[in-house]
Amino acid sequence: MSNHLKNQSSPYLLQHAENPVNWYPWSEEAFEKAKREDKPIFLSIGYSTCHWCHVMAHESFENEEVAEILNRNFVAIKVDREERPDIDSVYMEVCQALTGSGGWPMSIFMTAEQKPFYAGTYFPPDSRYGIIGFRDLLLAIAEKWKTEKDRLMASAEQILLHIANGTCENQSELDLRLPQKAAKVFAESFDRTYGGFGRAPKFPVPHNLLFLTLYSQIHEDREAFSQVRLTLESMRRGGIFDQIGYGFSRYSTDEYFLVPHFEKMLYDNALLIAAYSAAYKASDQRLFLDTAEKTAEYIFREMTGPTGEFYSAQDADSEGEEGKYYVWAYEEILHVLGREKGEAFCRYFNVTEKGNFEGRNILNLLHEQTAAENFDEEKKRLYEYRKSRAELHLDDKVLTSWNSLMICAMAVLYRVTGAGQYLSAAERAYQFIEENLTDGTLLYVGCRGGVRLAKGFLDDYAYYGGALISLYEVTSKLEYLKRAGEIIREAMSQFADQAGGYFLYGAKNSSLITRPKETYDGALPSGNSMMAYCLVRLSQLMDEAETYREAAEKQLAFLSAEAQAYPTGHSMFLLALLFYANPPQKITAVLSGYEQKAEVLSRLPLYADIKIWEQETAEYPLLNGRTTYYVCKDHRCLPPTNELPSFSKKF
Secondary structure (H helix, E strand, O other): OOOOOOOOOOHHHHHOOOOOOOOEEOOHHHHHHHHHHOOOEEEEEEOOOOHHHHHHHHHHHOOHHHHHHHHHHOEEEEEEOOOOHHHHHHHHHHHHHHHOOOOOOEEEEEOOOOOEEEEEOOOOOOOEOOEOOHHHHHHHHHHHHHHOHHHHHHHHHHHHHHHHHOOOOOOOOOOOOHHHHHHHHHHHHEOOOOOOEOOOOEOOOHHHHHHHHHHHHHHOOHHHHHHHHHHHHHHHHOOOEOOOOOOEOOEEOOOOOOOEEOOEEHHHHHHHHHHHHHHHHHHOOHHHHHHHHHHHHHHHHHOEOOOOOEOOEEOOEEOOEEOOOOOEOHHHHHHHHOHHHHHHHHHHOOOOOOOOEOOEEOOOOOOOOOOOOOOHHHHHHHHHHHOOOOOOOEEOOEEHHHHHHHHHHHHHHHHHHOOHHHHHHHHHHHHHHHHHOEEOOEEEOEEEOOEEOOEOOHHHHHHHHHHHHHHHHHHOOHHHHHHHHHHHHHHHHHHEOOOOOEOOOOOOOOOOOOOOOOOOOOOOOOHHHHHHHHHHHHHHHOOOHHHHHHHHHHHHHHHHHHHOOOHHHOHHHHHHHHHHHOOOEEEEEEOOOOOOHHHHHHHOOOOEEEEEEOOOOOOOOOEOOEOEEEEEEOOEEOOOEOOOOOOOOOO
């Protein structure tokens, strides 16, 4: 029997449309029902490829007895965190304040006025090991609602007051010392044996690596880049990278990058393509470029729609088991490849009869030995064989913010390779956004099946502005730069707080119990950090630079205060700060007619503003009839030259 989710477009909500729980989407209908029937609300927030969301759904939400308790005593609301990041942000702050941690599935108990009084994440169906079971929790809260409702309501008011008081404003001066402070903290937490930062679980956080790469280039800091190098090498060789089908899983559950949480997210892979591409330019290490290109291959093959849009995620689970799709038995590989080839393959990828993950094997190169061949043909055969397994769930909704990150990634990869398929992919995704997710300067969160989701939030505008800037950087097409300016000005209009920074939701979004202003760069860069980056770059690229420079400096000052206590948690902001303090050199290349634009672009540095003219002009004539480079930096221009200058130190 279907519930009220049956007509939703979100894959996550549709996964619960046949639950015996009488789920509602976030709607006035649900809140009115709670008021009318005098019931508390149970709010469950998750996403379609979340392993523990699946577990709780199977254990509790598909259970008739649990559903009966929920339906009798509560109004149950389901929210897709990727569709409504504003709701997720508000109640994640509540969850963290009440429990000291957060995550998904997120479980919130609240009043019909949306005021929370109890929070948690995953609850097992029955009480065990000192953890209250979901069934017992429902019964306890239902009883308290009947007998101690006033206390619960008072608790909700206190929680709301606490959250509101925690959003005080900080005034500060722009602090140019923060990148050095962050680099020092990164060095102290760096795992010099296995790469990454801190202990397990290890998340890639590619924007940390992008910051360290740029920092190492500007300050010629070999030590900073060594952290990037080892981390990227370990991730590529580990099980977090799919050695058969390519692309990266969400994070590593161990310190070695061997055993991943197997779901694959679009945003992780986008940011990692950019990080590996930047590291390749800094080092000429072929492994980094190979990883970026293989990750792009995975995106094209499994995460790209028919008109160039990028899908959101692939699940970790198949047939009810996490990672079952990806792991291998020793004899299984020998069966597919034959004994001689199979044994050689297993030696190379550390596959044993005993296994390295619950009796089976995650392919990895963490103890790589020299191989006489690259096993490309064998990998293809195993990939095709793997496709015969139970198909992974694909979250095929198209999100503006995540597509924007992939546009940035493809633009960077085009810039370092000159390969046209990457620019084509970036421009097709841009076209999809313009045709399906915009209305003038108004953006939408995303779409699925031709249905638009909610009106866009700060992240959508900031990320899309960054994507448009990236497209301009590799094409020099003014239409992209102009459009970036329009989008960022719209963001300033909708989301700006006069006291500093930008709110997550704006004047054109619905209101919630609080108005979050996110500044922390976690798994994804915050909208505030991306706004800082966009404002800095627009001030360096556009004619009306002064307007953007003032806004950039105000935003950098606001984020300087936010980052003081924990600078490594604000790496995208630090990247923007590096660009502000160290404006990229400007390079104009005039082609002789014998060289291609993409080829010259790929030879020029990543950290530079580049224009390429396909024929000489009065301002930029050819020197000696050959391709000529005009370089300007630090308010001075160097003499034109036919030789490609040595722009940056290679590590």
